[in-house]
Amino acid sequence: MALRTYTGSCHCGAVRFEAEVDLEAGTSRCNCSICFKGRFWKAVIPASGLHVLQGEAELASYRFSSHSVCHLFCRRCGIKPFGRVRLQAGDFVAVNVACLDDVDDAVLAALPVQFEDGRHEHWDRAPDVTTHL
Numbered sequence: 001m002a003l004r005t006y007t008g009s010c011h012c013g014a015v016r017f018e019a020e021v022d023l024e025a026g027t028s029r030c031n032c033s034i035c036f037k038g039r040f041w042k043a044v045i046p047a048s049g050l051h052v053l054q055g056e057a058e059l060a061s062y063r064f065s066s067h068s069v070c071h072l073f074c075r076r077c078g079i080k081p082f083g084r085v086r087l088q089a090g091d092f093v094a095v096n097v098a099c100l101d102d103v104d105d106a107v108l109a110a111l112p113v114q115f116e117d118g119r120h121e122h123w124d125r126a127p128d129v130t131t132h133l
């Protein structure tokens with residue numbers, strides 16, 4: 001367990017944030033309709049662990065289906081640095097691991113990844129095929 005504070009940003013730099021994440025505790029990829037198209041690679045943390053340093057006003061939101069997740073993207077460059085979700089257990093943020101700015105490629109490549117079958121609403125198990133996610 002290694003909770004670290006990472007800095008992150010969207011592509012154009014309008015949105016900058018800090019996130020307290022334990023990447024070794026696990027990251028995840030999902031095959032649901034939006035994660036699949038956006039190639040979203042996430043680390044879920046309590047909302048209190050995310051601090052937007054700049055660009056909150058540049059964040060546009062997108063909701064669909066149950067509207068339970070607030071998908072946020074930079075209105076300038078379109079990159080989604082994180083999304084916010086309210087669950088029974090509390091408020092959480094799904095940080096886009098690819099938006100963290102100070103992580104070596106070799107470290108990223110070695111991170112544990114849990115696959116989720118969100119397409120069939122089974123986030124607790126992996127889909128049959130995962131290599132394309």
Ligand SMILES: [Zn+2]
Binds near residue numbers: 015
């Ligand atoms: Zn941007």
